[in-house]
Amino acid sequence: MARRNSPEADFDRRLLLAAGAGTAVFATLVGRLSQLQLIESDRYTKLAAENHVRLVLAPPERGQILDRFARPLASQRQAGRVSVIPERLEDAEATLRQIAEHIDLPETRVKRVLEEISASRIRRSGFVPVTVVQELSYEEFARLRVRAVEMEGVDVQMASTRSYPRGRDFAHILGYVARASADDLTRLAEGRAPEDLETFEELFRHPDMRVGRQGMERFAEDWLRGRPGRRRVVTNAHGRPMEELEQDPTNAAVAGKDLYITIDSELQRVAIDRFEGESGAAVVLDIASGDVLAMVSTPAFDPNAFVNGISGKDYAELRDNSMSPLYPRAHGGVYPPGSTFKMVVATAALEAGVIDTKTRFTCHGRMWFGGRNWHCHKKGGHGSVDLHNGIKLSCDVYFYQVARLAGVDKIAEVARKFGFGEDWVLGMTGARGGLVPDRAWKRKARNEEWFEGETLNFGIGQGQLGVTPVQLALMTARIAAEGKHFKPRLIGFGPDVPEDGELDMPLDAEIMKLMKSGMFGVTSEPGGTAYRSGDLGLGGPRLAGKTGTAQVRNISAAERVSGVRTGDAIARELRDHALFVAYAPTDNPRYAISVVVEHGEGGSRTAAPVARDILAAAIKMDSGRTPAYSKRAATKTPDTDGKPEGDPV
């Protein structure tokens, strides 16, 4: 039967052969396992550990912005935030509906969150919380906090958010922060070492991180930002944090520095209220220190709306609003100064020696020059007018003559001495310099020669001339300080503003005294254009000032004849702007102010009372008293000057 060579016997032999081969395979596998797990185990253990420990970025706390008396204007506030963790949600939509039962959650937001959730699932980053509502009201937070316990994957907790407790009051000065866009990153990355850039981008991708987009928030970005730290955490392959490790204190985040501005937020509040909804601007300066005590631009926007991303609809509303709330009038609004410019013209003529205090011109209500009539604001004319009365009565004919004698280039030169034509950045964005025209400018810009007639227009602050309320306040302060060196400041303690110069070109003190006397006449002598505004209502101190009217358009001959130039007869946006510049108290000036009431028509009627009330408030509240940061500012050393400690990244 089964012989040695039978298939059955052969089968058993082949089984043994296969078993032998199997043993060899088994030995190979065991050998490989010993190589990996016994011989090279240490190396792989180390690799495994390195795989998991990651240095996770810890964003720094942004520095506060405080006012003169350390009242917070921009601060980090703990706000209730609700977010969902995509990987723990069974039905994202149902969960969001559940959340919406307890808080106000618009449908558009739900849609947006759902999109973000599905995107994070694709990226396998389902462990990164998706914010549903950034800021809950206290009631919403309390309500949702209790309910969220029963909702899987819903996280309700306090998080740090930028907040502007004074809302609109400081919108144009402080600007706002927002999530960094690609443009922001490019801007901030400029001049940085390439190896820093990655960290930098990582930092700004962090959900808590914001970047200054406008105003002082943008200007002082490096000062306020601080330095991010690193936390050592164990993460899994998808970057999800698994456990915290012991932290190295030198790796902790360094909070940004606080920034003090020179403004008295109470005075700011008074000034804004005084505008009563009119659009316009006001700037109050402390004459002794150069501190900006108030800087108002109305209407304004609420910067809090920008922190967590403003909706397209809301932004369009702000942008298209006929009152232009986004427009920073105080430092970026360019107006013809009108008669407030007459002190500059007079100073130029006096400096040039073409007139003196006794020089008189006769006003008949108009003046024939260059083939046309140049009108004075007083139809019947002022008669014989000297320097003092020229300012007090704001006689146009007087200043036509003075301007003609001084010449355009001399007026322009003196205007620049007063600070016109220069951007006063002061640490904000959107500052504009306006325009001081002269012969050279006209040749260059228009390729035309200067007409003498234009000099006449220049003499009453009209024409190409454009100034900002900040510049007008500087001019007034310089007059009130009788020509002394003057350096305006908005940042009390913070980075330096390299763009800004000082007003240190000499202005003759005697000439300035004449200007002051003229301005005193305006408000305190019978016949002055703002005679009734001189009394501050404080039972003593008075103010001295100068009215101005800025033409929004030319007055047609027909209107001049009919006399219809004001009131309801013409559309609001065609009415003249009312201007007023002033200082107080008259005997020992401390505060200078400029006020522009857009379409307010008459400087004495609308702008002067506003200026008077603000100055009175400043005196009453003693806004210029020693600021809270004075000690810090004194100890400011070159090391920390203008830069946060170490590189911001």
Added chain:
Amino acid sequence: MSREGFTGFTRGEARVSAARGVYFDRFGPFGKIARLPWSIILLIVGTGLVGTAMLFSVGWDPVSAAPSPDEANLWRDHITRLGVGFVLMIGLALLPLSVWSRFAFPAYAAVIILLVLVDFFGVMGGGAARWLKVGPIQIQPSEPAKLAVTMAVASFYQRMMPTNGQSPPLYVHGGALLLVLIPAALVFKQPNLSTALALTASGAMIIFFAGISMRYVLAAIALGLVYVPAIYTFVLEPYQRERVDTLIAGITGESTNGLGESYQIEQAKIAIGAGGFSGRGYLQGIQSQQEYVPEQHTDFILTIIAEEFGFIGAIALLSVFAFLFAWSFMVASKNRSWFGRLATVGATSTIAFFAIFNSGMVLGLLPVLGMPLPLISYGGTALITVMACFGLILSAHLHRDEKLSTRGLF
């Protein structure tokens, strides 16, 4: 004792066997169940439960110290399938070999039809058409094909084996080869390289054990070696070629850092190496618990065993497999029919092929192909197929004395 001239049992063996049969016959229909090798079955099910435990570990979330809700289904599915597989395995084990043999060709024909249907109506998945959808049920015919081909080839030899005690003539081996290559080609076309390889490998093993001359075996091996470069260039898809390149780079020590194919192998090696001698402990693998190894619940499940239970655990698992295969060879050796012998080695080869190829792949010795670790990897069809293969082996053990007809094909 010499077995010369005796094909059955020694008298002692016959006595023991008969006595056992008589003893268990007292339990009536349950006697057959009682005669099953329960220690072996325990080992099989135990190995499956190791898989369940490891899938629980894969789905563990170390942060919340609870099963992650996304992955809690892994171990639950596995233990359910293990239960279904167990019942199936016992049921199949009770079938006499004659039944297996009778259904071999109908099963084979059904599988071929399904494979052809897949090529035309298959549902695409992962870039290949492998699934047939019948209502709510999805069938992957390449899995039952493994068992059906083994049964068919074994049955073919049973019928064609010469009665004169000679080895079968060459044309019989040729026919067997054809039976293997037709389904293998259909599976390869899907494309499903790993299953095609498994089919060919277990078919080749059956032909080898059926007594094909060693000349042909050696010639086939030589031919294979010669054709390796040609297969590499013309047969393999670019992604498969890349895997081979990665493997060679890994073995020769070239840089395999970075992402892609080598990332998986690299992370697998780190997990295994980090396990060390005794492992990091259950649920404690730092590499595994943090999801650094892709496909850890399917093809790369050996890495979490090696990391959490170390060298000891990995060797223990491989030893269990080795023991099961050795025991299956004993079953083959003791079976009286060619069908029983060849079907057993075929089923064993199928399981062994996956076990060996999977370990080799995970350990970075073989290219990465979709090969599950038998009984342990997540995946229903593969688990059921493996349990069915064990059912066939158990049946061959239970019915080792059964005589089958050798009366030709029809």
